[in-house]
Amino acid sequence: QVQLVESGGGLVQAGGSLRLSCGAAGSIFKIYDMGWYRQAPGKQRELVAAATSGGTTNYAGSVKGRFTISRDNAKNTVYLQMNSLKPEDTAVYYCNAALGTTWALWGRGTQVTVSS
Secondary structure: OOEEEEEOOEEEEOOOOEEEEEEEEOOOHHHOEEEEEEEOOOOOOEEEEEEOOOOOEEEOOOOOOOEEEEEEHHHOEEEEEEOOOOHHHOEEEEEEEEEOOOEEEEOOOEEEEEEO
């Protein structure tokens, strides 16, 4: 059974950096499209960054140039490098694995808090 486990969240000052990791145990990781989403209190969950199985990446406009998604298929892991963090980046960050539109799996989330 596939499971996604996020790590790397925490408290950081504005302007700082964090790297989130998401491991996909028990899976054929390389065939999944992977994404990072976030949900702030009182707001809807939103896509932050995605990396398809074919290597294409895309980003939300609010993080473009600051965040980088990458994947290591040999390690069954996807990363989100977050630089120049802002207080508005504060949210629970969720890892997502998907196969087209027919199957998707979510991790439990990791809290990122950016202090001003």
